[in-house]
Amino acid sequence: MSPTPRTLVEAFHLTAEALPDAVALRTPGDAAVHTWTQYAAEVERIARALRRLGVRAGDRVAMMLTNRPEFHFVDSAALHLGAIPFSIYNTSSPEQIAYIIGHAGPKVVVAEKQFIGRITEGGAASVDHLIDVADLGALETDDAFDFEAAWRSVDPENVVTLIYTSGTTGPPKGVEVTHRTVLANIEAFQKGYPVRRGDNVTSYLPAAHAVDRMGSHWMHMWQGTVVTCVADMTGILGALTEVHPDVWVAVPRVWEKMKNGIQAMLAGADEDKRKAVEGAFEVGLRKVALEQAGEEVPEQLLKEYEFVDEVVFANIRALLGLDRMRYAFSGAAAIPKETLEFFLAMGLNIVEGWGMTEVTSVATCNPVGRAKVGTVGPPLPGMEVRLGEDGELLVRGPWVMKGYRNDPQKTAETIDADGWLHTGDIATIDGDGYVTIVDRKKEIMINAAGKNMSPSNIENTVRAHSPLLGGIVVIGEARPYNVALFSLDPDAAAGLALRHGLEADPAVLAADERVAAEVQAGVDAANAKLSRVEQIKKFAILPSYWEPGGHELTPTMKLRRRPIAEKYAAEIEALYA
Secondary structure, three states: OOOOOOHHHHHHHHEEEEEEEOEEEEEEEHHHEEHHHHHHHHHHHHHHHHHHOOOOOOOOOEEEEOHHHHHHHHHHHHHHOOOOOEEOOOOOOOHHHHHHHHHHOOOOOEEHHHHHHHHHHHHHHHOOOOEEEEHHHHHHOOOOOOOHHHHHHOOOOEEEEEOOOOOOOOOOEEEEEEEEHHHHHHHHHHHOOOOOOOOOHHHHHHHHOOHHHHHHHHHHHOOOOEEEOOHHHHHEEEEEHHOOOOOEEOOHHHHHHHHHHHHHHHHHHHHHHHHHHHHHHHHHHHHHHHHHOOOOOOOOHHHHHHHHHHHHHHHHHHHHHOOOOOOOEEEEOOOHHHHHHHHHHHHOOOEEEEHHHHHHHOOOEOOOOOOOOOOOOOOOOEEEEEEEOOOEEHHHHHHHHOOEEEOOHHHHHHHHHOOOOEEEEEEEEEEOOEEEEEEEEOOOOOOOOOOEEHHHHHHHHHHHHHEEEEEEHHHHHHHOOEEEEEEEEEEHHHHHHHHOOOOHHHHHHHHHHHHHHHHHHHHHHHHHOOHHHOOEEEEEEEOOOOOOOOOOOOOOOEEEEEHHHOOOOOHHHHHHH
């Protein structure tokens, strides 16, 4: 790895000089392709345009864009001025947009036409310039401005972005991370999970989230990856077969959809093919079980696995577009144990990690080839972890955030005087230093009998056995038993409707006895894996889908538990009647 640059903009120029003719940014089908030289020229042009619009060091520049090359142009251009670029979730309501714009105070907002109405309704009157991204090319530039002097004067302690937390329990907080924290996180990554120049990666997760910012923008600027921008997240599985990523990142819901797709395809195959694939997975899962138990895999089983890997799993990996992938990360939420074992069995190196906005991106991660399923791995080099008296995970290291924007009180509540960041997660740490997240501190349930339970553990167990379900929330706080509310997964619901000759309407499907029976079978299978006190006694299938950024889910698909409890109070009480 090259020496650590002082700032991301210095990293950008080192990469552009080293790879002038290499592709930096593209879209599927090569509808748009930009080399590093072209990328650098566009960054300078937009930086000069922003300068002419009055943007100076420390000013904020907001974006509300889908995953497209223009995001990289605008973000990087703002960084070159010492300004602070940040993104707004595309699913945000006018009220949420108004809050964030009011809190961040951007001088310029660059947005797609489809979002401008919401921004205007949300109160863009306080913004000096609201620019349609289609008009970027027509902006006038400040040609007298010393562009090189500006980017060379950017300080490592300058804030590189504001990342607004999901806001599951109140208004989102604006996390400030700096060039220094980002580069420290990348350097720690590179020691165990090297990203190489020319590696193919994808950008499809929201740019307002730290995972996409790190994986396809900041890392890209330093390591010189080829980023394919996928504007619609639902198109990512199709894009993989074109991109064949070398390194990939996905949230658990994407892995689950991929697993469900493989299983649905298998169900429709002829008997001989189905038996062959099922037999291959049986071999793979036996191997994974022994590895996880720390036992030696017998030579005969290794030979069997080598055979099924060549004749079965290699074909599935190629079909998915993951045949060149060295490793992949799973993060942002817990992945069901069964889902992770499924992919490990078919030879994919998926490592689960843990992080939060307040630690730039990732703080702990399973080592490639030495993953412990169910844990989020040991800390990355340079990050310290320990447990508080109540089991709360505390972390300290060089990529902990600078603080919350304009909120020194919240910052002091989160980072103590010794520099330990209080994560809000209850965890355990084993003898090898591997961290296991139990649940959010505020979300541990205590039932009427005083039994402590992790709702997310129960929800993940149900999810692993219920491919029909999208949203899953368990209720049991101060109650005699647990109940659950379910929403159907839109993709699974479409297949279900076709299978039963029903209208693909969630209200129609939720009321159908056959659908209820399939969901009940999944709940029964999950209950068999849970202790008696954790089991779900009753459930309701809701007549609507839960969409990211809606009332029930944050844009990163975390549950908004309190709003759910309030909105569905009648349904919950009916389950306890």
